Amino acid sequence: MKVKDWEIQRLQSTVNMLRDGAADKVKAALMNEAREEARRMFEVERLKLQQEILDLKAAKKQVEEALNNVMQADKMKASDLRTAYQAHQEEINKIKRESEKDFRRLMDEIKSKDRVILALEKELGVQAGYAQKLLLQKEALDEQLVHVKETEKYHGSPKREHPVDITDLMGVQQALNC
Numbered sequence: 001m002k003v004k005d006w007e008i009q010r011l012q013s014t015v016n017m018l019r020d021g022a023a024d025k026v027k028a029a030l031m032n033e034a035r036e037e038a039r040r041m042f043e044v045e046r047l048k049l050q051q052e053i054l055d056l057k058a059a060k061k062q063v064e065e066a067l068n069n070v071m072q073a074d075k076m077k078a079s080d081l082r083t084a085y086q087a088h089q090e091e092i093n094k095i096k097r098e099s100e101k102d103f104r105r106l107m108d109e110i111k112s113k114d115r116v117i118l119a120l121e122k123e124l125g126v127q128a129g130y131a132q133k134l135l136l137q138k139e140a141l142d143e144q145l146v147h148v149k150e151t152e153k154y155h156g157s158p159k160r161e162h163p164v165d166i167t168d169l170m171g172v173q174q175a176l177n178c
Helices: 002-020 023-155 166-177
Strands: none
Touching: 002 023
């Protein structure tokens, strides 16, 4: 409403000047009116631009806050990832150490069992050799016994071609029984 009243007043003053017929006055009035109009338009445009600047500053502030929040969250996530990475590396190193320890322990067990097996094989070889020796001695005694029996059978009385001591036979027989 004020704008209309002001506009009406402006137009009336212009009409009054035209009636007075003074061309210089009309020219000066029109010039003043044009200046006033330009100043009002400039003022309106300035207010619009100032409001736009305020809006842009507010939007910029919101964007900066959002950026700061995102950067903070990113830093926290990076920190969490570093912590998780370090924990995983520690776990991997722990597993490696335990695996190496288990490997060494198992290798020691294998070596120990190999030594036991070698000792048992050696003992078995010794016993097999001893058994072979005893078997050969038994065969020799059996052969001597057969000769003695044959000689007794054919000759009726024992000849002493192959003297065999009975104590030798008993000692060999006892050794075989062991």
